[in-house]
Amino acid sequence: MTTGLVAKFQGIYIALYSAYDDNGEVSRERAKKLARHYASTGVTGLYVGGSSGEGILQSVEERKVMLEAVLEEVKGELKIIVHVGANSTRDSVALSRHAEQCGADAISAVPSIYYRMSEAAVEHHWQSMIDSSSLPFIIYNIPQTTGFNLSVPLLRKLAAQDKVVGVKMSGESTFDLQQYKMAGGEDFLVFNGPDEQFLAGRIMGADGGIGGTYGVMPELFCTLDRLFGLGRIREAQSLQNVINDFIKRLLRYPSLYGACKHILQLRGVATGEPRLPLLPVRPEDHASLMELNQDMIAATAKYAQASTMEGAQRHA
Ligand SMILES: CC(=O)N[C@H](C=O)[C@@H](O)[C@H](O)[C@H](O)CO
Numbered sequence: 001m002t003t004g005l006v007a008k009f010q011g012i013y014i015a016l017y018s019a020y021d022d023n024g025e026v027s028r029e030r031a032k033k034l035a036r037h038y039a040s041t042g043v044t045g046l047y048v049g050g051s052s053g054e055g056i057l058q059s060v061e062e063r064k065v066m067l068e069a070v071l072e073e074v075k076g077e078l079k080i081i082v083h084v085g086a087n088s089t090r091d092s093v094a095l096s097r098h099a100e101q102c103g104a105d106a107i108s109a110v111p112s113i114y115y116r117m118s119e120a121a122v123e124h125h126w127q128s129m130i131d132s133s134s135l136p137f138i139i140y141n142i143p144q145t146t147g148f149n150l151s152v153p154l155l156r157k158l159a160a161q162d163k164v165v166g167v168k169m170s171g172e173s174t175f176d177l178q179q180y181k182m183a184g185g186e187d188f189l190v191f192n193g194p195d196e197q198f199l200a201g202r203i204m205g206a207d208g209g210i211g212g213t214y215g216v217m218p219e220l221f222c223t224l225d226r227l228f229g230l231g232r233i234r235e236a237q238s239l240q241n242v243i244n245d246f247i248k249r250l251l252r253y254p255s256l257y258g259a260c261k262h263i264l265q266l267r268g269v270a271t272g273e274p275r276l277p278l279l280p281v282r283p284e285d286h287a288s289l290m291e292l293n294q295d296m297i298a299a300t301a302k303y304a305q306a307s308t309m310e311g312a313q314r315h316a
């Protein structure tokens with residue numbers, strides 16, 4: 001039995017993509033349509049403005065618009081965690097305050113990037129966001145892009161505060177993930193970052209996941225999570241294998257987000273191209289992306305059927 005914060009926040013969170021119009025401006029309308037698209041997929045919530053959401057490539061104003069649109073559409077239906085990390089503490093604090101004003105469920109942040117930051121500087125940066133809002137705070141550790149790896153002592157120190165409720169662990173070591181889970185204590189959340197090892201992360205203690213590829217296969221990740229919860233590990237393994245084949249195919253394109261956004265467009269959900277320097281897909285990519293989309297849709301249907309059968313068996 002899980003109680004408290006873990007019970008409240010655990011689950012599958014789609015790292016939401018950016019939503020731009022055809023001129024590359026943030027589009028409220030497309031952001032709403034994108035959020036709506038996910039409302040009935042079974043996911044717990046959305047992670048807005050993170051890596052996949054290109055928050056780091058947007059102005060503070062654009063990030064506010066994006067969050068407001070998402071909340072207007074799905075507040076109360078989906079839990080909304082908003083990434084408020086910006087390079088300056090000043091901007092990060094402004095975004096933290098805004099997140100609270102407009103009713104997000106939690107905030108989260110990476111360290112400041114570009115300058116090599118001491119642990120003391122990162123701690124001060126995060127603490128400023130924590131202090132500027134009453135929302136729960138989720139540390140975002142993604143050392144391969146930020147160059148900063150969260151230490152267990154810093155995690156322990158931050159987690160001692162009631163407002164610091166969890167960590168999104170995007171580093172690849174599931175041992176580190178397990179160490180965070182142990183250090184955070186009983187009611188501390190750990191979210192798996194690398195989608196390719198979702199199952200491994202869950203086995204080592206993650207309470208759920210926040211991922212950049214969930215947005216093109218949300219139902220598959222929900223099923224994977226459920227299979228793990230039911231202890232059906234062999235089936236979970238084979239589903240993770242299916243998912244990883246899709247992820248490997250997605251990673252072949254000029255940018256992961258460009259490929260994912262193109263797939264969404266094929267499903268009738270336009271979100272524009274990723275913002276440069278993230279590259280869009282090329283015309284020569286269209287045919288293979290159409291095939292990948294079809295394969296994902298087929299796998300989703302197949303696993304939906306499998307879970308119906310399982311439901312029927314349970315009720316028999
Ligand atoms: C480095 C990175 O962006 N990691 C994401 C978040 O943790 C993942 O969700 C990846 O997008 C995903 O695992 C695909 O490699």
Ligand SMILES: CC(=O)C(=O)O
Binds near residue numbers: 015051193212
């Ligand atoms: C991938 C991920 O979790 C993010 O976009 O922040």
